[in-house]
Amino acid sequence: MRKLLNTLYVMNEEAYAALDGENVVIRAKETELGRIPLHQLEGIILFSYVGASPALMGKCAREGIDLVFCTPRGRFLARTCAEIRGNVLLRRMQYRLADEPLQSARIARCFIFGKLANARRVLDRTRRDHAIRIDEKKFQLAMDQLRGRMEQVMQETSLDALRGMEGAAATIYFGLFDDMILRNKETFYFHGRNRRPPLDRVNALLSFVYTLLGNDCTSALESVGLDPYVGFLHRDRPGRTSLAQDLLEELRPCMADRFVLTLINDRIVSPKDFELQENGAVLLKTEGRKKVLAEWQEKKKGKITHPFLKEKMEWGLVPYAQALLLARYLRDDLDGYPPFLWK
Template sequence: MEVTIAVSFLYIYERAAKIWVKDNCVVVESEKEHLKRTLPIEGVESVIIFGEASLSSSCVKHFMERDINLTWLSSRGKFFGRLESTRNVNIHRQRRQFACGEDDKFCLALGKKIVTAKVKNQITILRRYQRNRMETSVAKSIDDMVKLLPGLERVDNKEVLMGIEGIAARNYYQGLSALVGPEFAFHSRNRQPPRDPFNSLLSFAYTLLMYDVYTAAVNRGLNPYASFLHSIRKGHPALCSDLMEEWRAVLADSLALYVTSKGIIKQDHFDAPNHDGGVYLNTEASKAYIAEYEKKVRGRSHYLTYVDYSVSFRRAIEMQCQCLAKAVEEGDPDAYHPVVIR
């Protein structure tokens, strides 16, 4: 039975799985293997389906009543759609969000905070992994990125801001590629589709992170498609791209480095290149990778500056969405405090 349960997140890989609710429990049945998995519905917050699975209308009703959202992805991680209740829709907050999105000063000030935090976190990740790879130097990449930080403080329009962010990203991925073992070597970031195993791991982790952020944003009454930093486009949750930036290196890039350095994911865990040239994890390896992602986001830290206690990374993402909601309602970008790791 290709099902993974991670605290409140239920991942379903079984292509012909049937899902229903009985006696306050979620039941997942594999017709192929003639197996059932049962878990209390009170412990389920989100269901992520890879590939095909069928749900009864009664099951969907139970999920909507309990505010359990459903996300459908292809077996390769491509997003198909999402089903969620409307109880968290806050039109008053969204109207403020739309207004702030039209305020160039608000968008620039918030964007500078987010991009600066992203670059600082990327620098920290390079420094951390450099310590364990003394035979490899990423000092130039780090130095070049550090030199960009003063410019981020002085920038006076979003186009220049994103230009500096792009330069920092090129330096960062150059450094990251030097830290990856030779069997996972890559030369640059590529996507849609990812054309080598390490880029495949990055893309998969970004997909998982995207929908963690999506859930947190929606639960805080924010519109996931109305952004401040990234350009809006049809069908793209651009606000989630904004909110992901400070977390990419912290949660996704470091995860890819970890699983490859520890041998959790190996070269033979990837299928042969797809017809479009894309490289993807096989099903069993995907399960292992998601399990490691869940361990990561459930880990606790003290990175939030506005609380004096540790929280899980998933909880921190939720609190950051609430922090952004406060900034939106007050019309004050300084009310948002991005995460900067140490």
Template structure:
């Protein structure tokens, strides 16, 4: 979260999961988590691992892991966020302290959410940045795919950029975003390795391996953003761009948009082009109806995601130093909080990669 270097001896994945900076992932089925003597203890199938609790800020659990009541108490006292996901990455819920809740900031957030001009101006910034970042990703990967051409899609998306800025309501804006997305995913399908080619985006459930990689990365990104939003005292369910609905962290969907091509799409392209993830790493559970990474490949993919979000860049244009992508997400949430408090969407500056 704060850009610290990895804790000594924890760079690699372990039987229970992995620790990267302040994130602990646990994917071993039936694991039990407890706290004793200022250490987090994880046990499963005659295996036991002990980690200092001081180095952990977020815990992400996949599947049917259980926690002791003492563990829950220590997590709450130390502001350690806990996210539960299914084995396939479906969100179950979160356990978090309420110390970061800022009701005064949230009241301003709700008011801005009812201000159509604020929402539309902010939405144009976010969607414009997303489309620009998608175009950049297509251009980067097209250089290495001379036999495939994404140029027609790139041209169509470029033509949409000035139209996006002329949208008169959020519904119209999201319509343009949908048009851009169709061109983008069509081009993306032509740029991936042949064994991972796909005809379009499929979500719940993902119907092919590449869509599965996209969905998994979007899930990891969603809860990185969720944590940053909550830590800044904002309400993750009160959005400015996406429609609100019960149980959906719509503000996180708003803030994810500029990051999807940068952190998730590029990751899926990278692991498939480098042979890090192969076709045989996927399984198709009969009861799920979708395609998912197996457990070992999930560990590999999460490790690559962590490398990505821990890498540094200079894409934040309001500071003159490089920051990790995870830190950049936090800074963007703080920037949004400032825009909300001032009632001025122009304060928010979305990330545009080069």
């Protein structure tokens, strides 16, 4: 299993990353801001338009260190890629199955089943932990509806029907998201999912954290030799890591949504961490992003017992475990892909 090392997040919008021996050096306007040995890192994420040196990009590609470029506001731009790793037979099988609607649906329904099961678990945790602060009957009804759709999903063979079921389930789940926000309700409210740009503070947090988790899913798939751009639920689109988006679906509720709720309910973020723009967009300020990133790193260090592998691991390794299980399924070592079911 891959060792979870540190990810270096570079927040300075004027920062430039360069290579000096075996170190990454961060500079801004000729001033050295920091120097870190590369062997201590598993990834570098730059929130800057200035960029990185070709030498550093080449070194990261050779050493398997993710180098990701995002806008200062957190929108993904690009990532460095090394030579394609893994068995070519594995990727050929991935491509063949992705071209067969029935086989794609068989895998896609596992991703959706995992998403619905984990969404139901998030609702259940809130219902149990904060029963006196929420409408228990409303939560129980939503949980029962999600359970019913979980049973339907595993019988479905149409990709379009699966997408419709996923959308209907998401409406049920997000219909209670605002009820799970227990503090600062006047400034942290959720009236529906919106993005590009996010129009409230909760959606700004969700979009930023989904980007972080999406990068982890892409790295995980590449590490086992799968092509993150060829998905089963999400179809091909230029520039979209469709398979990473597939994997992201089942992990959103337990890794991202629950994390965002903790940030708000534990008052880790506050209204002053956000910038409200004239066009209605709401974006995280630099200090707000730093808070989220620091907590995200701590979240990934937390321990969990993997429900299928029965092994203790850090939360940050869950995407890698799922990528490995997907590869084993495609190699015919498993009868089916086991989604991550949070307990």
